[in-house]
Amino acid sequence: MTDRPIVAPEVVPSRMRRALDSDLFYAFKRSPVAIVSAVVAAILILSAVFAPLIAPTNPFDPSSLNLMNGFTPPMAPNAFTGDTFLLGTDDQGRDVFSTILYGMRISLFVGFAAVLFAVVLGIFLGLLAGYFGGWADSFIMRAADVQLTFPSILVAMLIFGIAKGITPVENRDQMAIWVLILAIGLSDWVQFARVVRGATLVEKGKDYVSAARLIGRRPYAIMLRHILPNILSPVLVIATISLALAIIAEATLSFLGVGAPATQPSLGTLIRVGQGFLFSGEWWILFFPACTLLALALSVNMLGDWLRDALNPRLK
Amino acid sequence: MLPFILKRVFQSLLVLIITGAIAFSMFTFVGDPIDNMLGQERTMEDVERLRAQLGLDQPIPVQYVKFLGEAVQGNFGVSYRQGREVSEIIKERAPATLELAALSAVFAIVVGIALGVFTAIRRDGFVANFIMSSSLIGVSLPTFLIGILLIYLFSVELGWLPSFGRGEVVRVGWWSTGFLTETGLKALILPSITLGLYQMTLIMRLVRSEMLEVLRQDYIRFARARGLSERVINFRHALKNTMVPVITVIGLQLGAIIAFAIITETVFQWPGLGLLFINAIQFVDIPVMAAYLMMISVMFVVINLLVDILYAFIDPRLRVSAK
Numbered sequence: 001m002t003d004r005p006i007v008a009p010e011v012v013p014s015r016m017r018r019a020l021d022s023d024l025f026y027a028f029k030r031s032p033v034a035i036v037s038a039v040v041a042a043i044l045i046l047s048a049v050f051a052p053l054i055a056p057t058n059p060f061d062p063s064s065l066n067l068m069n070g071f072t073p074p075m076a077p078n079a080f081t082g083d084t085f086l087l088g089t090d091d092q093g094r095d096v097f098s099t100i101l102y103g104m105r106i107s108l109f110v111g112f113a114a115v116l117f118a119v120v121l122g123i124f125l126g127l128l129a130g131y132f133g134g135w136a137d138s139f140i141m142r143a144a145d146v147q148l149t150f151p152s153i154l155v156a157m158l159i160f161g162i163a164k165g166i167t168p169v170e171n172r173d174q175m176a177i178w179v180l181i182l183a184i185g186l187s188d189w190v191q192f193a194r195v196v197r198g199a200t201l202v203e204k205g206k207d208y209v210s211a212a213r214l215i216g217r218r219p220y221a222i223m224l225r226h227i228l229p230n231i232l233s234p235v236l237v238i239a240t241i242s243l244a245l246a247i248i249a250e251a252t253l254s255f256l257g258v259g260a261p262a263t264q265p266s267l268g269t270l271i272r273v274g275q276g277f278l279f280s281g282e283w284w285i286l287f288f289p290a291c292t293l294l295a296l297a298l299s300v301n302m303l304g305d306w307l308r309d310a311l312n313p314r315l316k
Numbered sequence: 317m318l319p320f321i322l323k324r325v326f327q328s329l330l331v332l333i334i335t336g337a338i339a340f341s342m343f344t345f346v347g348d349p350i351d352n353m354l355g356q357e358r359t360m361e362d363v364e365r366l367r368a369q370l371g372l373d374q375p376i377p378v379q380y381v382k383f384l385g386e387a388v389q390g391n392f393g394v395s396y397r398q399g400r401e402v403s404e405i406i407k408e409r410a411p412a413t414l415e416l417a418a419l420s421a422v423f424a425i426v427v428g429i430a431l432g433v434f435t436a437i438r439r440d441g442f443v444a445n446f447i448m449s450s451s452l453i454g455v456s457l458p459t460f461l462i463g464i465l466l467i468y469l470f471s472v473e474l475g476w477l478p479s480f481g482r483g484e485v486v487r488v489g490w491w492s493t494g495f496l497t498e499t500g501l502k503a504l505i506l507p508s509i510t511l512g513l514y515q516m517t518l519i520m521r522l523v524r525s526e527m528l529e530v531l532r533q534d535y536i537r538f539a540r541a542r543g544l545s546e547r548v549i550n551f552r553h554a555l556k557n558t559m560v561p562v563i564t565v566i567g568l569q570l571g572a573i574i575a576f577a578i579i580t581e582t583v584f585q586w587p588g589l590g591l592l593f594i595n596a597i598q599f600v601d602i603p604v605m606a607a608y609l610m611m612i613s614v615m616f617v618v619i620n621l622l623v624d625i626l627y628a629f630i631d632p633r634l635r636v637s638a639k
Contacts, residue, residue: 146331149616151575161597161605162342248458255460256582258597275464275583278472279479290461298456 055098117185122192130200152187159183199231240304339606392607413588420512432523463583480585526558
C-alpha cells in the first residue's frame with residue numbers, strides 16, 4: 001500500500017445536466033412568457049408530428065369521407081348521419097380538427113425546411129464573404145443589398161411564380177411544397193448572411209483563428225470547425241424569429257393561392273377555403289385554422305423574442 | 317454631397333439593371349410564349365410567324381437590349397392570359413391601387429402620429445397602456461387575418477361596409493376614382509385600414525419612443541420652467557424634433573404599402589395592380605409579372621434614393637463619411 005492520496009475521478013457532467021445548469025435554462029425557468037410559449041409551441045408541434053395518430057380521420061383518404069357529413073357545426077350531431085365532430089366539418093364532410101392537424105404538418109414542414117435552407121445558405125455565403133473578403137464579399141453583399149430593396153414576401157412570390165413557370169404543368173401540384181420552401185428560403189437568407197459575415201469579421205482577428213491558420217488548417221476547416229461554433233447564438237435567435245415569419249409567409253402565400261395546393265392544404269390554404277364560407281354562416285371552417293395559425297406564429301415569435309433577450313449580454 | 321448622391325444613383329441603376337435581367341430571363345427561359353399564346357390547334361407557319369413577330373428568333377443579347385428599350389417606354393408586350401397590351405391593363409388597374417395606398421398612408425401617418433404622441437404624453441395611463449399592448453397583437457397578426465376579421469365584423473355581422481370590390485367609380489379622363497361616390501368611399505374604408513394598420517403601429521411606436529426621448533431633454537424642462545403651456549411644449553417643441561426619423565420610416569414604408577397591397581387586394585377582391593400580379597403568378601402570365609416587377613423596382617429604388625438623399629441633407633455626418 002502506497003500512501004498516494006486517492007484522487008476522486010473527475011466528474012464529467014452529462015449533456016443534459018449541463019443544459020439544465022446553464023444560464024439559459026435558469027432564465028427560462030424564471031420567465032412565465034417563455035414557459036407558456038414553449039408549452040404551446042411544443043403541443044402544437046407534437047400534435048402536428050403525430051397527426052396520423054391523433055386525428056380521428058385522414059382527410060386525404062377519400063374513402064373515409066361522407067359527403068352527407070358536410071357543414072356539421074362543432075360539437076353538434078349531424079342532421080343526417082348523427083356523427084359528431086369536435087370542430088365541425090367543411091363542405092366535403094372533412095373533419096376540421098383533422099385537416100388542421102394535417103395542415104399544420106405542412107405549414108411546419110415548409111417553415112422549418114425554408115428556415116433551414118435560409119440558414120445553411122446564409123451561413124455559407126456569410127462565412128465566405130466574411131472570411132475571404134475581396135470580390136466574393138462585394139459580390140455577395142451587393143446581391144444581398146439588391147434583395148433587401150424589396151420586401152421578402154414579394155421576393156418569395158416572384159420566385160414562386162418563376163419556379164411554377166419552369167416546372168411542367170402536370171407536376172405543379174406535387175412540386176408546389178418544394179417550390180414554396182425554395183421561395184421562402186431564398187427570400188430569407190440575407191439576414192443570416194449579414195449577421196454571419198459581421199461575426200466572422202470579428203472572429204477572424206482573434207488569436208485562435210491565427211493559431212489554427214498557423215498549424216496549417218485549411219480555410220474551410222477553420223470556417224466550419226473553429227469560427228462557426230462561436231457565431232451560432234445570434235443565428236439561433238434569428239432562426240427562431242424567422243421560423244415564425246416563415247410560417248406566416250407560407251400561410252400568406254397559400255392564402256393568396258400561390259402556395260400549398262388544395263390537394264395538400266396548409267393552414268393558409270384552409271383559411272383561404274374557409275373564407276368562402278364566412279358569409280353563409282359556417283364560421284368554424286375559417287375560425288379554427290386561423291386560431292391555430294395565430295397560436296403557432298405567436299408562440300414561436302415570443303419564444304424567439306425571449307431567446308434574443310436572454311442571449312443578449314447587454315440586457316443583463 | 318455630389319459624390320454621395322452619384323454613388324447612390326449608381327447603386328440604384330445597378331439594382332434596376334439586375335431586376336431588368338431577371339424580368340428578361342423570365343421571358344426567355346420560363347415557359348414558351350408561343351405555347352402560351354397559341355392554342356392546341358396551330359400550324360408550323362403560325363408558330364414561325366409569331367416567333368418572328370415577337371423577335372424570338374434573334375440572339376439573346378439583342379433581345380435583352382430590345383427588351384430594355386421597350387421597358388423604358390413602358391412597353392411589356394401582350395398579356396398571355398388576357399390577350400391585351402400589358403401597359404393598357406396596368407393603366408386601367410393603377411388608379412385602384414394608388415387610391416387605396418394613398419388613403420392607407422394618410423391613415424397610417426395621421427392616426428400613427430396622433431396615437432404615438434398620446435401614448436407618449438400619457439405614458440402610464442390606462443388607455444395608453446391598452447393601446448400599446450393591443451398594438452403588439454396588431455403587429456403579430458398576419459395582414460390577411462386582419463382583413464378577414466374586419467370583413468367578419470363590419471360586413472357579415474354589422475353589415476355596414478362592403479366586403480369586396482371598389483363600389484361605383486367615376487371616370488375622370490383615363491383615371492377611375494372611388495372618391496366621388498358614396499359606395500366608392502365606403503368600399504375604401506376596410507381595405508385601407510387593413511393595409512395601413514401595420515404601418516400605423518410602426519409609426520405610432522416610433523413616434524412614442526422618440527417623443528419619450530425628446531421629452532427627457534433639457535430644453536423641454538426649460539420650456540416648462542418658462543411656463544409654456546403643455547400643448548405648445550408637446551406639439552411645437554417636442555413633436556417637431558421627433559420628425560426626422562419618422563419621415564424616413566414613412567418614406568421607406570410607402571413602398572411597402574404598395575407591395576403589401578397585394579395581400580389586401582386579394583382579401584377584398586380589390587381590382588388593383590396587386591390582384592393583377594397574384595393572378596399573373598397563378599396563371600404564369602409572364603409579361604404581367606415582368607411589368608409589375610419592373611414597375612415596383614423602379615418605385616422602390618426611387619423611394620430609397622430620395623430617402624437617402626433627404627437623410628444626407630438632414631444629417632451632415634452622412635455626407636462626410638461618404639467621402
